[in-house]
Amino acid sequence: MEILFILVPISALLMGLAIWVFIRAVDSGQFDDLDQHALDIFEEQEEQDREHINR
Amino acid sequence: MTTSVFQVNDMHCSACESRIRSALKNLPGVQGIKINPIRRELFIDHDADVIQTLDLFGRIENTGFTPVVGQSGSGIQNRAALKRLGVAGIAMMQVMMQALALYAGDFQGMEPAYVRLFEFTSLLFCVPVVLYSAQPFFRGATRSLRGIRRWQDWFVGLSMDVPVAIAIGIAFSASVVATLSGKGMVYYDSVVMFTFLLLLARFVDQRLSARLIASDYRSMLPERVLRISGSADELVALRDLAPGDLVRVRGGERVPADGIVQAGEAHLDESLLTGESDAVVRYGGDTALAGTINCDQAFTLRVVRKPEDSTLAGIETMATQAELDKPDFVRRTDRIAGVFIFGMLLLAVLTFVIWLNLDPSRALATTLAVLVVSCPCALALATPAVVTAALNFLRRRGVILTHGATLEKAAALGALAIDKTGTLTTGALRIDSVDLIGDLSSNAVLAIAAGLERDSRHPVASAFSHANPMRFAETQVRSTGVEGNADGHHYCIGTAEFCDIPDSAEAADRRVLWLTIDGRLLAKFRLVEELRNDTITTLKRIEKLGITTVLLSGDSENNCVPFAPYLHLEAALDPAGKLAALKKLRDTSGPVMMVGDGINDIPVLANADVAAVVMEAPNLVKSKADITLLTNHLRPILDVLQISRMARRVIKQNLFWAIAYNLTMIPLAAVGLIPPWAAALGMSLSSLLVTLNASRLGRGVA
Incomplete structure (x- = not known):
């Protein structure tokens, strides 16, 4: 069971890493607007349509 | 007079509101203060020559709040809230895992060295939760305590954050002492879980009200507009539109400002304003309103009013006013919650003293459970969330309540008097x-x-x-x-x-x-x-709600004949006759809602318990109204009747839950039957429950 003295600190480090990644993700703004992205598919379609017409 | 608007996101209870109010109301130049607790907005009417927006900003900051000038500065606030929630969540996973090991160790025995290891790692993860995630509670509590000036404030001026912060503070410091000394219980699991779940309930509440409220009119208008100048069209920003400009509105676009259709005809979807989704046709010379959608070919529009003066913007302002006007039942629960907090703090102290004499080893745990379980968060959330949901549902259906209290009155109606035949056809x-x-x-x-x-x-x-x-x-x-x-x-x-x-x-x-x-x-x-083909079914549904419908018409009997089979008819009435008919109706069927629109209806509208008028009615008539209907249909009236009754029912459910929860849990906690972690779970889940119950409103209404 002595292995716990190594494993628990390692898990603690991993958790610290997780927190760091999460904070970075929030700061990058990817959670700012959770509703808009559902509608993005329509945007892209319009662009494709326009390209199609141009060709 | 100028009005300054601030977004104050850390103002989340009535105690915070009164604190800001008292700090500002006696300043020279301040003429009026309005607070929208749901959107957390602060409207200050002031004389710009005497006191400026910047001075007001400073004053609010001095009271310990963080204002943002203008509405909806919630983006950055949202990120911070999300980070706090995330950190608490990740830490909670780790701490709970270790807590499980420690509980198992309590039963099976565990070598002290491992106990110390788990306790120290739990402490490590609890530190960021207490110092970072739980910050809003500590800041709220200090603010509330600093605001206490008179002895009465102890009874009404304490915010919900005070017991929360005390509970987190005591539990954490007791655990740290236990960890360092190697003696006593640790409560790290309770601390992180309580913080996480409370933050979650607040986050959900914030997001719900943000979603329920249709945002301001600007987000519903196009950002850029095709303006016709000379021979070419140019793209200009919405705010640069001026009365007199010619604008091309293409198919599928929204009309950017109130204006006159120049030539041809325009097919417009006015559902944003009226809730009616069938397109209407406007001809050259007719008015087209901002926010309506052009369903057909492009047309040219001559702008009459700037977008910010449009009918749409006016409707938004009216809707916001209704939110500011708290119904009586919200005021009542606010006061109850305020008194409750002080009482609970006393009870917690009492519990501690009594248990110290009975069984000192359990005194701390029991006191913590009492503090946590009794937080009246659910009680405070029970009604405002429902009122917001109801107002917003009705807004989408084309109904605007001018006072929040109208909702309460509409739920008690027994009769409906209609003046307009247009409502039925x-x-x-x-x-x-x-x-x-x-x-x-x-x-x-x-x-x-x-x-x-x-x-x-x-x-x-x-x-x-x-x-x-x-x-x-x-x-x-x-x-x-x-x-x-x-x-x-x-x-x-x-x-x-x-x-x-x-x-x-x-x-x-x-x-x-x-x-x-x-x-x-x-x-x-x-x-x-x-x-209208839905008129008959709608009338039947209104009747099913137990409401008597009467057509009070000034028209001759002849003109009203088509309606005779479906409702009670009182034709050829002069204003005095209408008034008498209304009084008779009230005596037989109970409170009356009157739908009308003419100047001659004013005495009747003023005497009705709830007065509804259509948007086109003259301003003098509208000033007497409790409800403004954006369409002259019968449908929205049915919606008002249904939603107000539903809202009353959901508020009752919420209050019943909140009160029943507190009444059963507090005694159980005081006698030591509830461990701190269960208290934390129960209290935060019940806050979440009432919020979600409110968001249910309007479902199932066709």
Whole structure:
């Protein structure tokens, strides 16, 4: 069971890493607007349509 | 006078509000303060020469809040809230895992070295939760305590954050002492779980109200507009539009400002304003309103008002006013919650003292459980969330309540009095009778009329669609009539004014249509309105709610006959007669809602328990109204009746839950039957429950 003295600190480090990644993700703004992205598919379609017409 | 708007996101209870209010109200130059607790907005009317927005900003900051100038500075606030929640969540996973090991160790025995290891790692993860994630609670609590000036404030001025912060503080410090000394219980699991779940409930509440509230009018208008200048079109920003500008509105686009349709016809979806999704046709010379969608071809619009003065913006302002006006039941629960907090703090102290004498080892755990379980968060959330949900649901259906208290009154109605026959009909017309003035047969007259109206999409035209039309080379459709030439004659059909008919009682009646040939009168059509096809079912559903519907009409008995089979009729009434009929109705059926729109209805509207008027009514009439209807349909009235009753029911459920929860849990906690972690779980879940219950409102209403 002595292995716990190594494993628990390692898990603690991993958790610290997780927190760091999460904070970075929030700061990058990817959670700012959770509703808009559902509608993005329509945007892209319009662009494709326009390209199609141009060709 | 200027109005400054601040977004104050850390103002989340009535104690915070009164604190800001008292700090500002006596300042020179401040004339009025309004607070919208749901959107967390602060409106200050002030004299800009005496005190400026920046000074006000400083004053608010001095009281310990963080204001943002302008509305909705919630983006950055949202990120911070999310980070706090995330850190607490990740830490909670780790701490709970270790707590499980420690609990198991309690039963099976565990070597002290491992106990110390788990305790120290838990402490490591608890530190960021207490110092970072739980910050809003500590800041809220200090602010609340600093605001106490008089002894009475202890009873009403304490915010919800005080017991929360005390509980987190005590539990954490006791655990740290236990960890360092190696003696006593640790409560790291309770601390992180309590913080996480409370933050979650707050986060959900914030997001719900943000979603429920339709954001401001600007987000519903296009950002860029095609302005016609000279020969070319140019893209300009919405705010650069000025009255007089010509704008091209393309198919699928929203009309950017109130204006006049220049030429041709526009098919507009006015659902944003009226809740009615069928497109309406506006002709050259007609008004098109900002926010409506162009469903057909592009048309040109001459801007009449700037976007910020549009009808849409006016509606938003009215809707916001209603949110500011707290219903009585919200005020009552606020006061109860305030008194409750002080009482609970006393009870916690009492519990501690008693348990210290009974069993000192359990005194701390029991006190913590009492503190946590008793937080009246659910009680405070129970009503405001429901009121917001109801107001927003009605707003989407084209109904605006001018006072929040109207919701309470509407739930108790027993009768409905309608003045407008337009509320019951489609606006589509059919021919009731034809008066022939010239020497043509009625078929010939109908053929001419049908030929003229063939290209018109005006509701009047549908009345002639069954006749065999005469051929016209060209017709010109105007908003008040149609003219055209055939066989060397000039024909006109339309209102008396359009056809140059001299004034008479009949000429003013818009249900009479005139047909002329070369300026000579040919025939007169009397039209009647057709019942809307949902009118009968809607009336039946209103009746099923136990509400008596009466048509109080000033019209002659004859004109009201089509409605007779479906509701009670009181025709040919003068204003005094209407008033008497209303009083009689109230005596027999209970509180009355009156739907009307004319100046002559003012005495009746003022005497009704709930007064509803349509948007087009004169301002004087609207000032008497509790409800403004954006369409003159019966449907929204049914919505008001249903939603107000539902809201009353959901509020009762929420209050029942909150009170029952506190009444059962507090004694259990005080006698030591509830461990701190269970208290944390129960209290935060019940806050979440009432919020979600409120968001349920309006579901199942077709």
